[in-house]
C-alpha cells in the first residue's frame with residue numbers, strides 16, 4: 001500500500017532510467033516517451049550536456065540566499081532578456097509560482113502608479129495556470145476549485161470560443177479596476193488550443209486601449225516548444241509579463257517571470273522573494289538548456305520536424321476520420337482530438353510502448369523532446385496507426 005496521498009490517479013508503471021526520447025521501465029520494457037514530464041524535459045532524458053552542467057555546479061555551490069549575488073542567475077537572466085521582449089526577470093521554482101508572481105507584478109505596477117484599485121485579472125474560464133490557491137481561482141475551473149473555498153477574489157473570466165467572435169463581450173468584461181488580461185498563448189491542459197495570432201493582436205490592442213497589462217502564460221508552450229522561443233512570437237506582439245517554467249529547467253524545477261522594465265520597476269527590494277528561486281544549481285541547468293535552444297538552427301529544426309509530424313498525423317487522421325477529429329497544436333505541442341473519450345486510446349498506445357498524456361476535450365497530448373529524431377517520430381506514427389486500427 002502506498003503511503004502517498006491519492007491526489008493522482010497514477011498509471012501502473014515506473015521507470016529506472018531514461019535516454020533521450022526513451023524510458024526504460026521496471027517491467028523490462030522500453031517506452032518511447034512523448035510525455036517528457038509534460039513538456040518539461042525539453043532535451044530528453046539524461047542529456048549529456050545537462051548532466052555535465054549539473055555535476056559541474058554540484059561540485060561548486062548548490063544554494064545561497066538571494067541576499068547575495070548569484071552569478072549563474074545573472075547570466076541566465078541576461079540571456080533571457082537579450083533574446084526576448086523582456087528586460088527583467090524574477091526566478092521561481094515552478095509554473096504556478098511564476099504565474100502567481102506575474103499576478104503580483106501586475107497588481108504592484110498599478111499600486112506604484114497610485115491606482116491600487118486596479119487589481120483584477122481577466123482570465124479565460126477553464127484555462128490552466130497551476131494549482132496554488134490563487135492560480136486555481138484564476139482558471140475558474142470547477143474541477144480544480146471544488147472544496148478549496150473561500151473563492152479568491154480578484155479574477156474575472158471570459159470565454160474562448162472556437163468560432164468567431166473568439167472572445168465574446170471581452171470589452172464589457174474590462175472594468176475600471178481591471179489590471180491585466182492573463183491567458184495561455186496555447187492552452188495546454190484545456191486541450192492544446194492555440195490562441196490565433198490575430199486574436200493575440202486583438203488582445204494587445206485592447207490592453208493598449210484600456211491601459212492594462214497583457215500577461216501571456218508560456219509555462220507549457222514557451223522555450224522552443226512551439227518552434228519559436230515563445231509561442232506568441234508569430235503574432236509579432238509584445239506582452240508585458242510572461243511566466244515560464246517547465247521547459248526552461250530541462251527536468252529540473254525552475255520557473256521565472258519575465259517582464260518589461262516598466263512593470264518591473266514597481267518590484268522594489270523586499271516586495272517579493274523566494275528561498276529556492278534562482279539557486280545556483282537551477283540557474284546552471286537553465287543556462288545549459290539555453291545553450292542548446294539558442295544554438296543556431298535549433299528552433300528551425302523544431303519547425304521542420306513538427307511539419308513532418310503534423311503531415312504524418314494528418315495522414316492517419318484521413319485514414320481514420322471516424323476516430324480522429326482533429327490534429328492540433330503548434331511545434332511539438334500536439335493534440336490528437338478524438339471523437340470519443342481518449343483514455344482507452346492512451347492505454348493502448350502505452351501497451352504498444354508509446355507514452356502520451358490526456359488533455360481536456362478528448363485530446364491525446366503528444367509532447368516529444370525538442371531534439372526528437374525523425375526515426376522516433378516514425379516509430380510513434382507507426383504505433384498510433386496500429387492503435388487506430390485496433391480501435392476501429
Ligand SMILES: *Cc1c(COP(=O)(O)O)cnc(C)c1O
Pocket residue numbers: 094095096097099128129130131184188189217218219220221245246
Ligand atoms: C504546468 C502549467 C502551470 C503550472 O506549472 P507547475 O510547475 O505545475 O506549477 C502553469 N501554467 C501552465 C500554462 C502550465 O501548463
